[in-house]
Amino acid sequence: MQGRNRACGxxxxxxxxxxxxELDRPQAVRAGEELDAGTLRRYLSGxxxxxxxxxxxxxxxxxxxxxTYLIRAGENELVLRRPPFGSDVRSAxxxxxxxxxxSALVEVYPKVPxxxxxxxxxxxxxxxxxxMERVAGVILRPRMAEVDYPLAGEMRRIAEALxxxxxxLHAVDYEAAGxxxxxxxxxxxxxxxxxxxxxxxxxxxxxxxxxxxxxxxxDRHLPERSRAALVHNxxxxxxxxxxxxxxxxxxxxxxxxxxxxxxxxxxxxxxLGYWVDPDDPPALxxxxxxxxxxxxxxxxxxxxxxxxxxSGADLGDLTFYYVFGLFKIAVxxxxxYYRYRAxxxxxxxxxxxxxxxxxSASVAHQAATLSRIDRLF
Numbered sequence: 001m002q003g004r005n006r007a008c009g010x011x012x013x014x015x016x017x018x019x020x021x022e023l024d025r026p027q028a029v030r031a032g033e034e035l036d037a038g039t040l041r042r043y044l045s046g047x048x049x050x051x052x053x054x055x056x057x058x059x060x061x062x063x064x065x066x067x068t069y070l071i072r073a074g075e076n077e078l079v080l081r082r083p084p085f086g087s088d089v090r091s092a093x094x095x096x097x098x099x100x101x102x103s104a105l106v107e108v109y110p111k112v113p114x115x116x117x118x119x120x121x122x123x124x125x126x127x128x129x130x131x132m133e134r135v136a137g138v139i140l141r142p143r144m145a146e147v148d149y150p151l152a153g154e155m156r157r158i159a160e161a162l163x164x165x166x167x168x169l170h171a172v173d174y175e176a177a178g179x180x181x182x183x184x185x186x187x188x189x190x191x192x193x194x195x196x197x198x199x200x201x202x203x204x205x206x207x208x209x210x211x212x213x214x215x216x217x218x219d220r221h222l223p224e225r226s227r228a229a230l231v232h233n234x235x236x237x238x239x240x241x242x243x244x245x246x247x248x249x250x251x252x253x254x255x256x257x258x259x260x261x262x263x264x265x266x267x268x269x270x271x272l273g274y275w276v277d278p279d280d281p282p283a284l285x286x287x288x289x290x291x292x293x294x295x296x297x298x299x300x301x302x303x304x305x306x307x308x309x310x311s312g313a314d315l316g317d318l319t320f321y322y323v324f325g326l327f328k329i330a331v332x333x334x335x336x337y338y339r340y341r342a343x344x345x346x347x348x349x350x351x352x353x354x355x356x357x358x359x360s361a362s363v364a365h366q367a368a369t370l371s372r373i374d375r376l377f
Contacts, residue, residue, distance in 0.1 A: 023136060023137065023138060023244060024060070024136075024137065024138060024139035024141070024241070026058035026059055026060050026061070026069070026070040027058060027059060027060075027061045028058065028059070029057060029058065029059040029069070030059060030061075030347065031346075032085060032345070032346060032347070033059065033067055033085060034057075035057055035069060035080070035082075035125060036125065037055050037057055039123075039124055039125065040055065040057075040071070040080075040124065040125065041055045041073070043119060043124045044071070044073060047116070047117045047131070048073070048076055050074065050075070050076070051073050051074065051076070052073065052074030052075065053072075053073055053074035054073075055071065055072070055073050056071070056072040056073070057069055057070070057071055057072075058070045058072075061141075065084060065255075065257065065332075065336075066081050066082065066083055066084065066095075066098075066255070066257055067081070067082050067083070067084055067085075068080070068081055069081075069082075070134065071131070077134045078116060078131050078132065078133060078134055079113070079131065079132050079133070079134050080129055080130070080131055081095065081098070081129060081130055081131075081132070082095065082125060082127055082128070082129035083095065083127055083128070084339075084345070085344075085345060094257070095118065095120075095127075095128040095129055095130050096118060096120060096128060096130075097257075098130065098256050098257045098259075099115050099118040099130040101179065101182065101256045101259050102114075102115040102132065102256060103115050104177045104178045104179050105172070105177055105179070105256070107177060108172060108173060108176055108177040109169070109172050109177070111165065111168075111169075111250060111251065111252050111253050112252060112253060112256070113132040113133050113134070113135050113252055113254065114132060114133040115130060115131075115132045115133075116130075116131040116132055116133060117130065117131045118130040118131075135241045135251060135252040135254075136241075137241040137242050137243060137244055137251055137252070138241070138242040138243075138244050138247060139237075139238055139240065139241055139242070140158070140237040140238060140240075140242070140290070140291050141237075141238050141291070142238060142288045142289060142290055142291065143288045144291050144294075146294075149291065149294040149295070150247055150294070150296070151296070152294075152295040152296030153296060154247045154248065154296070155294050155295060155296030155297055156296040156297065156298065157247065157248030158237075158242060158247050158248055159292075159296070159297050159298040159303070160248070160298065160306065161242075161248050161249065161250050162235075162237065162240060162250070162271075162303075163298070163303055163306045163307050163310065164306075164310060165240065165250045165253065166232075166235055166267065166268065166271065166307065167307060167310040167311045169230060169232060169235070169253065169267075170229040170230065170231070170264040170267065170311065171229075171311075172229075172230045174229070174230045174261060177230075179230065179261070180261075182230075182259070182260055182261050183260035183261035183262055184261070185226075185228030185261045185262050185263070188226070188228075188260075188261070188262035188263050188266070189222055189223055189226065189262070189263050189266060189324075190222055192262070192266060192324070192328075193215070193218045193219055193222065193324065194219075196327060196328050196331045197215040197218075197219075199331050199335060200215070200330075200331045200334060203331070203334045203335045203337075203338035204334065204338075205334070205337065205338055205341055205354065206354055206357075208357060208358055208361050210358075210361035210362055210364070210365040211327070211330065211357070211361045213365055213368075214323060214326075214327050214361060214364045214365055214368060215327070217323065217368045218320065218323060218324055218327060221317075221320050221368075222320070223263070223265075223317045223320060226262075226263035226264075226265060226266075227263070227264065228261055228262065228263075229261070229262070229263075229264040229267075230259065230260075230261060231259065231260060231261070231262045231263070231264055231266060231267040232253065232256065232258070232259055232267055233258035233259060233260065233266075233267060233270060234255055234257070234258055234270065235253070235267055235270065235271045236270075236271060236274040236275075236289070236290050237274075237290045237291060237292070238290065239253060239254045239255045240252070240253060240254070241253075241254065264311075264313070265313060265315070265317070265318075265321045266321060266324065268304070268307055268313075268321055269320075269321030269322055269323075269324045269325035269328075270324075270325040270328060270329070271303070271325070272300055272303060272304060272321065272322045272325050272373060273289075273322065273324075273325025273326040273328065273329045273360070274289045274290045274292070274325070274329065275290065275292045275300045275303055276288075276289055276290070276292050276293055276300075277292070277293070277299055277300050277374060278293045279375065279377075280363065280376070280377070281359065281362065281363060281376075281377050283355065283358070283359035283362070284359045284360065284362075284363050286355075286359070287355075287356045287359060287360075289329070299374065300322075300373055300374050301373065301374045304318055304373065318373060319367060319368065319371050319372060319373060322364075322367055322373040323364045323367050323368050326360045326361075326363055326364035326367070327360075327361075327364050329360050330356070330357045330360035330361050330364070333353050333356045333357050333360065334353075334354075334357045336350055336353055337350055337353040337354050337357065340353070363376060
């Protein structure tokens with residue numbers, strides 16, 4: 001067991017009092033995704049300075065990948081992250097790696113939660129997991145009710161803050177953070193295209209010709225060279241925590257499981273893949289990947305233009321990056337659907353995910369055909 005480390009020895013962890021209907025709140029743990037409270041409590045007693053009161057466990061409801069829980073014990077509130085049940089894609093759910101990234105970044109980048117402890121003892125929860133501070137705030141989730149949308153003026157400020165935060169992230173001195181060995185920037189784009197193409201082949205369940213065509217198109221249109229930066233690889237609204245007193249201020253970036261070193265425009269492409277415009281096809285809008293169609297949002301084109309203006313990046317290959325983002329998202333959805341079809345999870349949220357693969361593939365194919373990222377249909 002690895003419980004104590006420089007970040008978690010004798011934790012004194014006060015809860016920040018916050019209120020307001022907009023705060024992101026956990027819910028009851030989904031059936032089949034429960035944690036062993038007794039074993040977890042015994043583990044926590046060794047890493048927390050104080051452990052008063054009964055252990056309460058809730059789950060943050062969004063997300064199809066790593067599972068995220070809120071743990072309450074007396075005055076302590078912390079967040080636990082663990083891999084999904086039934087997944088065998090180990091490289092995508094490396095808890096130790098994610099913990100090491102957070103531990104390094106917290107020293108140089110203020111917008112990450114403070115990591116507290118990492119455990120790889122299978123006797124505790126049956127899988128590696130880690131603990132981090134809870135950063136309470138507002139998170140814009142997929143499938144939000146329209147009545148919960150921020151006002152249009154606030155929504156625009158949030159969208160602008162998202163882009164500006166991505167630019168800030170790509171400017172982080174990863175060498176100073178000790179993350180120079182996190183990835184191999186040279187050849188990153190090619191490895192990404194090849195890797196996601198292979199993953200699709202492994203998880204393929206249905207015949208979707210556009211997926212095969214997109215994979216070939218990406219291989220033929222790889223950018224020649226790019227600069228190296230820290231990339232998040234899943235940068236979107238529901239991975240940002242907003243200040244409830246100033247929604248235009250991002251206080252934390254979450255979910256660093258896929259962070260590495262590579263082409264920052266691949267990161268932008270993923271964000272654009274999640275960014276659905278109001279005039280996109282109904283099938284893509286129905287996915288509700290992120291609340292980007294809420295009134296006041298930037299358009300997908302405006303997101304790219306703001307990023308370019310703030311970062312100085314040349315977006316000459318923008319269509320490639322957008323098509324890649326959609327392809328990658330389609331493969332992620334396919335992998336989750338494959339788990340469902342194979343009976344490795346019974347979560348009924350996954351039952352119609354194949355429609356999301358088809359919708360993403362269709363839009364990606366159209367973008368590649370028209371060489372543009374907006375007004376595609």
